[in-house]
Amino acid sequence: MELEKKFTEELYKRYQQTQRCLLPKEKYFGIIDELKQLQPQAKKTSRQYKLLARYEVLQCGHMEKLIKKRTTPEDSPIYFVTIEDTFDIIKTAHIATGHGGRDRMLKEL
Template sequence: MASESIEERFKSELLRCYEESKKYLFPKAEYYRRIGSIKSSSVNSHMKSRSDYYLLSKYEVLKCGDVEKLIKNGQMQTSHPCIM
């Protein structure tokens, strides 16, 4: 039997995939940083950086209750009151 647990193997495989292609998969800390950046840049309409414009063009924050999720821009075809 392997000395590392299944969870550790899974995490190491995810990190390996992340290093190969950062386009589709990113760590949890980066995920929450992007959500925070999108929320703060949508509030401050007069002070945005290039990365803020990029994130706003690519993603939206879906908020239902106290859960916030990052979704790709344009996935929902109708306007929904939960989207910030």
């Protein structure tokens, strides 16, 4: 548990330096809500156009996931994850590869 806490704290420090690659939960769900509320015919701001160009919301059962905008629906989705969920995802991939190294984990992810 201590390792997870240190890892998450380090990610938050990096988020404070540059807010480009990391998403805390509130920002992640805020983007999903904003995308869902956009009306097709309504006038949009430049921020809304940027969100539409970069993100998509994928419905997985009762869950909604934020993914990178796909060029075609057949493309595999690339998921965005929150800072809080990053440790668990990396740990799961590490165990699934038999405690493999970085390259084997990247293939798993």
